[in-house]
Amino acid sequence: xxxxxxxxxxxxxxxxxxxxxxxxxxxxxxxxxxxxxxxxxxxxxxxxxxxxxxxxxxxxxxxxxxxxxxxxxxxxxxxxxxxxxxxxxxxxxxxxxxxxxxxxxxxxxxxxxxxxxxxxxxxxxxxxxxxxxxxxxxxxxxxxxxxxxxxxxxxxxxxxxxxxxxxxxxxxxxxxxxxxxxxxxxxxxxxxx
Numbered sequence: 507x508x509x510x511x512x513x514x515x516x517x518x519x520x521x522x523x524x525x526x527x528x529x530x531x532x533x534x535x536x537x538x539x540x541x542x543x544x545x546x547x548x549x550x551x552x553x554x555x556x557x558x559x560x561x562x563x564x565x566x567x568x569x570x571x572x573x574x575x576x577x578x579x580x581x582x583x584x585x586x587x588x589x590x591x592x593x594x595x596x597x598x599x600x601x602x603x604x605x606x607x608x609x610x611x612x613x614x615x616x617x618x619x620x621x622x623x624x625x626x627x628x629x630x631x632x633x634x635x636x637x638x639x640x641x642x643x644x645x646x647x648x649x650x651x652x653x654x655x656x657x658x659x660x661x662x663x664x665x666x667x668x669x670x671x672x673x674x675x676x677x678x679x680x681x682x683x684x685x686x687x688x689x690x691x692x693x694x695x696x697x698x699x
Contacts, residue, residue, distance in 0.1 A: 519568045520597050521553065521697045524579055525624055526561030527592040527683035535589060537561065545582050557692055561591075562685070564696045572596060592681040594624050598697035600651075605694050609648040610657050617688040618661045623654040623671070626681035636675060642667035654682075662686070 524546070529537045539556040546554045546565045553566035567575060576595040583591045604622060612620055629649060639646060645667040646657045658665035662684070670676070685693070 519552075519566045521564060521566045522572070522575060522595050522597050523601060523693045523697050524561075524563040524565065524576070525594045525596070525683050525685070526563070526583075527594070527681060529561045529591055530559050535587075535591070537583065537587060537591065539563075541586070545586060546579070549578060549582060555696065557696060558689065560689075561683075562689060562693060564693070572600075592626075592683065594626055594681060594683060596624065598694070601690075601694045601697055604650060604653050605690060607650050609650075609655055610646075612687055615657070615687070617686050619657060619659050620687040621656040621658065621662055621668070621684050622687070622690050623656065623682050623684040625652045625654070627679075628652055629654070629680065633676060634671070637667070637670050639667070642670070647671065656684075 526537065526542075529535045539559060542561075542563055543554045543556055546563060550569070551565035551567045554563065555565075556563045570578065572595045576593045579595070580591055580593045583593070604624075608620075608622075610620055629652070631649060634647075634649075637647075644657075644659055645665055647667060648655045654671065656662075656665070656668060656671070658668060662668050668684075672682070
């Protein structure tokens with residue numbers, strides 16, 4: 507969490523994580539985290555904080571739902587920075603359920619070996635029929651509630667399975683954004699405060 511952040515949840519409020527896709531990568535699509543915090547506060551949210559530079563924010567809100575909050579933030583980002591940013595917003599209960607439902611032995615793995623891809627909508631196995639998991643072993647993936655869990659023993663950067671899962675024919679029509687296991691755990695902690 508960033509210094510100077512205020513936390514605490516009032517009655518009737520929910521704490522969320524905002525997951526921004528594809529910002530601050532390779533020197534393009536810059537969204538400074540201080541400006542993201544200011545933007546969220548300007549939208550009337552409290553308890554605002556950020557984690558890392560890769561587009562993870564937490565905030566508390568007493569209005570809206572995940573989809574409307576994501577649309578509101580995406581519109582504000584486009585207006586402020588002049589480019590479109592895909593945004594997913596998820597509440598603490600959902601993030602906790604994703605953590606708890608991990609089909610891989612997270613405690614036995616290095617964080618760089620385990621990743622979660624969050625989706626904007628439910629996905630079914632049919633979407634992934636073009637991906638023959640056997641050809642990628644020992645890499646594996648499993649589906650969950652609007653997520654995909656990826657085990658990549660050599661890390662995401664070297665993962666051929668991750669590359670295949672990111673192809674447009676697989677992700678068509680949905681927003682997908684990936685976080686490593688350390689970030690998955692941290693977002694549960696930050697939204698649970």
